[in-house]
Amino acid sequence: MTERLRVENLYKIFARSADKALKMLAAGANKELVLAETGAVVGLNNVSLSVPSGAIYMVMGLSGSGKSTLARCINRLNEPSAGKILLDGKDIVTLGDDELREVRRTRISMVFQHFALLPNKSVIENTEFGLKLRGVVLQERRRRAEEVLSIVGLAKWAYHFPHELSGGMRQRVGLARALATNADVLIMDEPFSALDPLIRTEMQDELLRLQRTLKKTILFITHDFQEALKLGNRIAIMSEGELVREGTPQSIVLDPGSEYVAAFTRDVDRSRLFDAQSVMIQARSIVKSGDETVIGNAGLPGSTAFVVDADARVLGSLNGESLSKVKDGASATSLMSKDFVTVRRSTKLVEVAREYRTGRPMAVVDENDKLIGTLEPEQILARIASISPPAQPATIGDRHA
Ligand SMILES: Nc1ncnc2c1ncn2[C@@H]1O[C@H](COP(=O)(O)OP(=O)(O)OP(=O)(O)O)[C@@H](O)[C@H]1O
Ligand SMILES: [Mg+2]
Known part of the structure; x- marks a missing residue:
């Protein structure tokens, strides 16, 4: 499979100056030591990964392990401190403002945990919002918004408002909005975490169903290992800003490689995972x-x-x-x-x-x-x-x- 997205030796240091922290990390210090000595918070510590085109790539880890920081670095909502992010071989980190805006409009879409819908705009206006910012004319963006709303099963709700929708439906609007731009890379940061378990399962099934035809390249953040197993073609596990294990769901369960990862795999029903x-x-x-x-x-x-x-x-x-x-x-x-x-x-x-x-x-x-x-x-x-x-x-x- 061709590679769509590649992250190489990515660092993110939250501090006014990253230099000292980067030097310490290069010399083998960990997040804790860097914080103690410099006051800088290490968000990402030398993360490298490769996302094949059309894959659902899961990033999993405990709270604070750096998942959102990674997601936000990829479209530079967070500026990386060092490293490369290659989209089809082109480094996003070096892009100028105009090029970056273009990438965000046409190549990479984000779906967030808390929907981020505009409360005083209808479902269809929320869906077409990205297109409006891009200057797409009303008729054209309406057509596209209607199309993606029917893909996510919300055609009938186009002229309702977010407060009239359930959590699951709001998240569908979030997804529709990401799909409307036609971006081929979706970054989903815990999109289903705020939903109750039944709706969540439903949304996971829905995503898998959609993905069969959409074939987007999806970087999906979760703190739920079961979700990672269910959705992922590959899983990357993060701890303290580092990527500590990467592989297929089966290979990670078979060989966790560390106590940290093994703890996630313990309750997995092997008979449903292995074929x-x-x-x-x-x-x-x-x-x-x-x-x-x-x-x-x-x-x-x-x-x-x-x-x-x-x-x-x-x-x-x-x-x-x-x-x-x-x-x-x-x-x-x-x-x-x-x-x-x-x-x-x-x-x-x-x-x-x-x-x-x-x-x-x-x-x-x-x-x-x-x-x-x-x-x-x-x-x-x-x-x-x-x-x-x-x-x-x-x-x-x-x-x-
Ligand atoms: N804007 C910021 N300024 C300073 N530190 C930050 C900032 N954003 C994140 N961090 C720190 O970076 C580290 C990684 O945070 P991040 O939000 O990426 O974790 P996460 O894995 O997404 O956690 P969660 O599961 O709770 O969402 C944490 O130590 C956090 O405190
Ligand atoms: Mg997060």
């Missing part, structure tokens, strides 16, 4: 005679094997007994059973477990129905054990105070 591909045994050809190919796991005696056609599509399954006969020269297609299940590689383990109850052999297939692996119960259990954190020791009997 069939992550626990399968890769398919290997074990018998091939004529146009018959049998695929399975040679290392596990007694495990199921599958007969596939020339395109690696599953035709049937063979149990251990039939497999030995095939190895001795019997025809695989005549011995195979049609009683098997196929699951897609992206099927989550909760679903796999449901299928597994039927006790039938399971094949993992890709998007073209090609066999790519097999699922064996022992392997699934072993794998789930390895991706789950050690359980707290059970308490037996009463504890004494």
Whole structure:
């Protein structure tokens, strides 16, 4: 995937002069020490990251870790103290006022936690506000505003006022306003944090649905790890102004790398995060005679094997007994059973477990129905054990105070 946004060695120091703080950080000092010695607050400490075009990139961390500072540096609501922010390879940090204004108008839109709607303007006026500032004529901006309001499901509310809307609806207006400018990069700073849990879930689903067609590049700030897992293609975790872990949701849960990150991952339901591909045994050809190919796991005696056609599509399954006969020269297609299940590689383990109850052999297939692996119960259990954190020791009997 092409890279849309790249942050390189970004620093933000809140102080009249950043020089001393930057020198201290370069020499290995941390945020606390810099504050103690210079009084400067470190917002960002040497942050680098790369956001692929079309990705939802999550920035997650505790309060004060620097998430908003990062978001605000990207369109220079905060001026970086050092470092680069490359949008399609062009450094935003060095832009002059005019160029910067142009980037904010046409390339990067922001959605905030507290909607920031104008209370005395209607929904449609709020939606078209950015376009009005850009000097887009009334008829044109109305048309565009109507279009994006219907995208976010608010067409009927165009001539109502913000106070008549629920929190979720107001946030939809915020989103519509960001979409109206046609910017291809959206920066969303905790857009759903002020919403109650049900509405929040609804908005998350809505964003995922919209993103399937919009394919914006989204930098999404959250302090909620569950939200990061649900929405993110990649997650960056921040602590004390530093980026301490970066990767796919699955890789971060598998290998948090520090106690700080591990604490977020502890309560994650692994069976909803990991998919069939992550626990399968890769398919290997074990018998091939004529146009018959049998695929399975040679290392596990007694495990199921599958007969596939020339395109690696599953035709049937063979149990251990039939497999030995095939190895001795019997025809695989005549011995195979049609009683098997196929699951897609992206099927989550909760679903796999449901299928597994039927006790039938399971094949993992890709998007073209090609066999790519097999699922064996022992392997699934072993794998789930390895991706789950050690359980707290059970308490037996009463504890004494
Ligand atoms: N304008 C400012 N002046 C001085 N310090 C600031 C300013 N803005 C942010 N900071 C400091 O920078 C650090 C990072 O703040 P930031 O707002 O980026 O955190 P955050 O991760 O967004 O937190 P939250 O989850 O609470 O929104 C904090 O120590 C904060 O005190
Ligand atoms: Mg913040």
